[in-house]
Amino acid sequence: MKRSLMLTRLKRSVRLGLRSLWLHRLRSFLTMLGIVFGVCSVIAMLAIGEGASYAAQEEIKSLGSQNILLRSVKPPEEEKVQGRRENYILSYGLTHEDVRRIEKTIPSVELVLPARVMREYVWNISTRVDAEVVGTFPNYPRTRNHQVARGRFFTNTEMDAAENVCVLGAEMARRLFPLHEPVGRDVRVGQHYYRVVGVMEARTKAAGAGAEHSGDASSGGSSPAADRMFIPLETARRRYGEVLANRRQGSFEAQRIELHEITVKVAKPEDVVPVSDVVRDLLSKNHKKKDYDVVVPLELLKKAERTKRIFSLVLGSIAAISLLVGGIGIMNIMLANVTERTREIGIRRALGAKRQDITTQFLVEAVILSGVGGLLGVALGVTIPFVVSRVAEMKTIITWGSPVAAFTISALVGVIFGLYPALRAAKMDPVEALRHE
Amino acid sequence: MPVPIVQLDQVHRSYRMGDEMVYALRGVSFEIAAGEYVAIMGPSGCGKSTLLNLLGCLDRPSSGTYRLAGDDVSSMDDDALSTIRGTRLGFIFQSYNLIQQLTVLENIEVPLFYQGREEGESREIAQRLAARVGLGHRLGHKPMELSGGQQQRVAIARALANDPRLILADEATGNLDSTSGREILALFDELVAQGRTLIMVTHDPAVGERAHRIIRLRDGLLETDQRR
Numbered sequence A: 001m002k003r004s005l006m007l008t009r010l011k012r013s014v015r016l017g018l019r020s021l022w023l024h025r026l027r028s029f030l031t032m033l034g035i036v037f038g039v040c041s042v043i044a045m046l047a048i049g050e051g052a053s054y055a056a057q058e059e060i061k062s063l064g065s066q067n068i069l070l071r072s073v074k075p076p077e078e079e080k081v082q083g084r085r086e087n088y089i090l091s092y093g094l095t096h097e098d099v100r101r102i103e104k105t106i107p108s109v110e111l112v113l114p115a116r117v118m119r120e121y122v123w124n125i126s127t128r129v130d131a132e133v134v135g136t137f138p139n140y141p142r143t144r145n146h147q148v149a150r151g152r153f154f155t156n157t158e159m160d161a162a163e164n165v166c167v168l169g170a171e172m173a174r175r176l177f178p179l180h181e182p183v184g185r186d187v188r189v190g191q192h193y194y195r196v197v198g199v200m201e202a203r204t205k206a207a208g209a210g211a212e213h214s215g216d217a218s219s220g221g222s223s224p225a226a227d228r229m230f231i232p233l234e235t236a237r238r239r240y241g242e243v244l245a246n247r248r249q250g251s252f253e254a255q256r257i258e259l260h261e262i263t264v265k266v267a268k269p270e271d272v273v274p275v276s277d278v279v280r281d282l283l284s285k286n287h288k289k290k291d292y293d294v295v296v297p298l299e300l301l302k303k304a305e306r307t308k309r310i311f312s313l314v315l316g317s318i319a320a321i322s323l324l325v326g327g328i329g330i331m332n333i334m335l336a337n338v339t340e341r342t343r344e345i346g347i348r349r350a351l352g353a354k355r356q357d358i359t360t361q362f363l364v365e366a367v368i369l370s371g372v373g374g375l376l377g378v379a380l381g382v383t384i385p386f387v388v389s390r391v392a393e394m395k396t397i398i399t400w401g402s403p404v405a406a407f408t409i410s411a412l413v414g415v416i417f418g419l420y421p422a423l424r425a426a427k428m429d430p431v432e433a434l435r436h437e
Numbered sequence B: 001m002p003v004p005i006v007q008l009d010q011v012h013r014s015y016r017m018g019d020e021m022v023y024a025l026r027g028v029s030f031e032i033a034a035g036e037y038v039a040i041m042g043p044s045g046c047g048k049s050t051l052l053n054l055l056g057c058l059d060r061p062s063s064g065t066y067r068l069a070g071d072d073v074s075s076m077d078d079d080a081l082s083t084i085r086g087t088r089l090g091f092i093f094q095s096y097n098l099i100q101q102l103t104v105l106e107n108i109e110v111p112l113f114y115q116g117r118e119e120g121e122s123r124e125i126a127q128r129l130a131a132r133v134g135l136g137h138r139l140g141h142k143p144m145e146l147s148g149g150q151q152q153r154v155a156i157a158r159a160l161a162n163d164p165r166l167i168l169a170d171e172a173t174g175n176l177d178s179t180s181g182r183e184i185l186a187l188f189d190e191l192v193a194q195g196r197t198l199i200m201v202t203h204d205p206a207v208g209e210r211a212h213r214i215i216r217l218r219d220g221l222l223e224t225d226q227r228r
Helices: A002-023 A025-062 A076-084 A096-105 A140-144 A156-160 A170-176 A205-219 A233-240 A269-286 A297-340 A342-350 A355-391 A401-427 A430-435 B048-055 B078-088 B104-114 B119-132 B148-160 B178-193
Strands: A067-072 A089-091 A109-124 A127-136 A148-151 A165-168 A186-189 A192-200 A227-232 A243-246 A253-256 A261-266 A292-295 B006-017 B020-032 B037-041 B063-068 B089-092 B166-170 B197-201 B213-218 B221-227
Touching (some): A002 A025, A025 A297, A025 A355, A096 A109, A096 A261, A096 A269, A109 A170, A165 A170, A227 A233, A269 A292, A297 A401, A342 B104, B006 B048, B020 B063, B020 B213, B048 B166, B078 B089, B078 B104
Parallel strands (some): A127 A227, B166 B197
Antiparallel strands (some): A067 A261, A109 A127
16 A cells, blocks of 8 residues: 555656656756766676677687697797808707606696698699698697588598598588589699698687787797698698698798697596696606697686786776766756746745655656666667677677676666755755745 | 634844844734734844744744743744744745745645655545646646646645644735736635634735734834734
């Protein structure tokens, strides 16, 4: 009974508030704009930030959160030596010995996946694609969490027999065979032909960037991202030997690298960090030079999350400031409103309105201003990321929490900044208020 | 013996105006019985308005007591006074004091709203009262669209909304032409005839003549109290 009475009262206060705000449409609208822009910028910025960090996290996740990636890196001091002696064969990097050591000494390791990476042109008749030819084990898809889309990966038998089979990356498959199904056809690398047995599934752009990163070891340069073609490691060893000559750059340059990459898959996610420490330790004991690099995607992921938190914090402060400014706008206009309607306040008090009734009336108006402003801001804030992702082709993610939070805060701003003018209205002496012109 | 509706006992009211203390009322005592029609008169600055504000529970005496129908109003808090204004008193002002953005009907409903009456019920009461003051055909109009006399009639209807025992009128005819003024005074006579108590402040002797009793103030003190 009492509740329903309060509800009808509130309903009437809202109606009354809407009416008096409508009386000063332009003023109300301009006041609202502060909140509209505040809320809208919060949502839009968060959506864009979330999208960017999602892309970054996807990239890291594509490396496998249970993996530790080891890469061969040209040791810096060797570069000077190379500069003096042109025909020097550089020997560095990870070895099969490393693979064996890791497999034997670290118990919680599930898989160790070695890979050699050669930068090559891959041909189909006269179509050429710049690619990374990766010699690896048959369990690559499982370890790197990158599945075969069509056909199959090569098998252990093909591996042992060093057969000329290959699995193409999705992008290069599309470019080499625009019209045909590549599975069952041949591609040429150098003088050798490889039978295509499968095509990997496409990765996101971000994941492609990850591949670029791992390509550094093979070419030692900053060549653009290349798609990967997978062949059995044994085949790679037979076809290429241990010495790789870089034919792309002006002078002859050869490197002896046993393995370019080793992927260590750890059985349990919680073991990743301790195992990575052991691996680092193990490698530093057996390598005189720092000719390798250890990447732990899980650590990167944590770093990315930390960055995102800071980013959100900065956005949050900007949002808080803009909503504060919006709130001050509301307070300003409500104070003017109260002064303007002093006489009305006096009349209402004479007719039986309690202080609380007056407070409610003005508070409701302030909350309507901020609430409607908040709603408009949410509508605009949801639209902007949509447009941005269409026009700029940036990924944006609107988490359901951000519009809800932005709206709630804007309504609260109305309460907080509307309270002082409302209390001031309520505190007026009815006699004075009635005398006001 | 019935309890008088108004009992003032040695009521003082002083306030500070700048550096000076103003003694608006300096010990006023009188009683008004239920059903009386009283005019309060006197020169400007004699304390008429202050007295009316006190009687209307918009203000509290600095000292002395004011009993409204036996209840000591001088010691009540703000909320209680608001309730008294809303339920037992009706106000009629010189400048009508209607709320401009509300319609005739809504203006009459304002006191009902603050007493938490249901919407349907209050609408019904407001319509009946509007009809009674002769404005049944103007319910949807805004105050600005009405003549002064019509506006004052809306104000009377509003004063009657909660069926108060005591009605306070402050120069109710002061802004009106003589015809409209006569109509308003005729309405007052009707209200008194129905048994309501009416206290009006006026400086117009012709208006004061209509009342059954004239209280004259001078310099914050009761000068004369004539019954006719």
